[in-house]
Amino acid sequence: METIIIELDENNIDSEKLEIACKTLRDGELVAFPTETVYGLGGDALNETAAARIYAAKGRPSDNPLIVHVAETEDVNRIASEVPEMAKKLMDEYWPGPLTIVFKKKDIVPDGTTGGLDTVGVRMPSNKIARELIRQSGILIAAPSANVSGRPSPTKGEHVIFDMEGKIPVIIDGGDVGIGLESTIVDVTGDIPTILRPGYITKEMIKNTCGDVSIDPAILEKPDKNLIPKAPGMKYKHYAPKADFILYSGNGENVINAIVKESKESILQGKTVAIVATDEDMDEYQEKLKNERYSNRFFVLSIGSRENEESIAHNLFAVLRKCDELGADVILGETYSDEGLGMAIMNRLVKACGYSICEV
Ligand code: TXA
Ligand code: MG
Numbered sequence: 001m002e003t004i005i006i007e008l009d010e011n012n013i014d015s016e017k018l019e020i021a022c023k024t025l026r027d028g029e030l031v032a033f034p035t036e037t038v039y040g041l042g043g044d045a046l047n048e049t050a051a052a053r054i055y056a057a058k059g060r061p062s063d064n065p066l067i068v069h070v071a072e073t074e075d076v077n078r079i080a081s082e083v084p085e086m087a088k089k090l091m092d093e094y095w096p097g098p099l100t101i102v103f104k105k106k107d108i109v110p111d112g113t114t115g116g117l118d119t120v121g122v123r124m125p126s127n128k129i130a131r132e133l134i135r136q137s138g139i140l141i142a143a144p145s146a147n148v149s150g151r152p153s154p155t156k157g158e159h160v161i162f163d164m165e166g167k168i169p170v171i172i173d174g175g176d177v178g179i180g181l182e183s184t185i186v187d188v189t190g191d192i193p194t195i196l197r198p199g200y201i202t203k204e205m206i207k208n209t210c211g212d213v214s215i216d217p218a219i220l221e222k223p224d225k226n227l228i229p230k231a232p233g234m235k236y237k238h239y240a241p242k243a244d245f246i247l248y249s250g251n252g253e254n255v256i257n258a259i260v261k262e263s264k265e266s267i268l269q270g271k272t273v274a275i276v277a278t279d280e281d282m283d284e285y286q287e288k289l290k291n292e293r294y295s296n297r298f299f300v301l302s303i304g305s306r307e308n309e310e311s312i313a314h315n316l317f318a319v320l321r322k323c324d325e326l327g328a329d330v331i332l333g334e335t336y337s338d339e340g341l342g343m344a345i346m347n348r349l350v351k352a353c354g355y356s357i358c359e360v
Helices: 015-026 048-058 075-079 085-094 128-137 157-164 203-210 252-268 282-288 309-325 342-352
Strands: 004-007 031-033 040-044 067-069 099-104 119-123 170-173 184-187 194-197 244-249 273-277 298-302 330-334 357-359
Touching (some): 004 015, 004 157, 015 128, 015 170, 040 048, 075 119, 085 099, 157 170, 157 309, 244 252, 244 342, 252 282, 298 309, 309 342
Parallel strands (some): 004 170, 244 357
Antiparallel strands (some): 031 040
């Protein structure tokens, strides 16, 4: 299949170009588009054939439900059978923005979109291209992240082109996304809001808005048969680079020394090593590995600044993809505080490394 790539500027959207994407969606075909979190792979949420195309293009297990993207709050009433008070507060406070709310669904939403669940996740993105695409097409857009299933989520147009070119008819390239991690998912079908996936909207923020919040315990630990996450997607291997990825946790200096030691050993075994570090630590790795025996066999890549966790969120997936591009066999990474936005950062990193964490 030939893929049309449409470049759009979020601050000056060319509605004629956008119309190509809108028509594609109305025809039940797929369009990848930017949102403020990550790129989405969109299709008509109310059309089962379109939903099936999304699963096929991603290679995604069919029990893993899709999030429905809306442009107006009123659209929620078309697909949710109950909108509890806590949801209204959350929508008022955080929409448009990086928050997905799980409601009881109406019959109009096909099982093919929700993976057979009787609930539906809904989000109003703040990215102007995403919202205009929903508005101008008149379509409620089901969209998972636009990566091949299991791979790091796409945060740049080039990531989407790499994963989806030839598989879908239209990709909108709107440049780099802002946040870089997927939306927070909160379930409002129980007594209090429950976080099913951490994201930019933190548990503290939800607690402030609703007075109470709980967290699905399965997202904090490695899921097993006794601890099954409520968001079906959270149980799968996810966000994974091609290289073996190991995280190091502990006191800062111990972490650096352990990563340096492991780097040397891997390099001497003939492997190419990527060290994913913060701005603050990059020079120390370079310094400790400057011996010529190790040169050209390792890369030190910045994930952002330890002082600025938004920078880490923003760069996380792009850095993992870069490691693969550079041909790394092994990725060695540092860990971060899991407070605030750190909970989402650590959730993605821990899943990306398949829970291989080395305590030092
Ligand atoms: O930021 C985002 O949320 C991005 C952009 C494109 O909007 N989308 C995204 O979609 O991350 P996806 O499909 O990659 O992740 C959706 C997650 C999955 O873990 C899925 O299992 C969960 O949301 N989910 C969707 N609907 C659900 C529901 N009704 N109940 C529980 N979990 C749900
Ligand atoms: Mg995803």
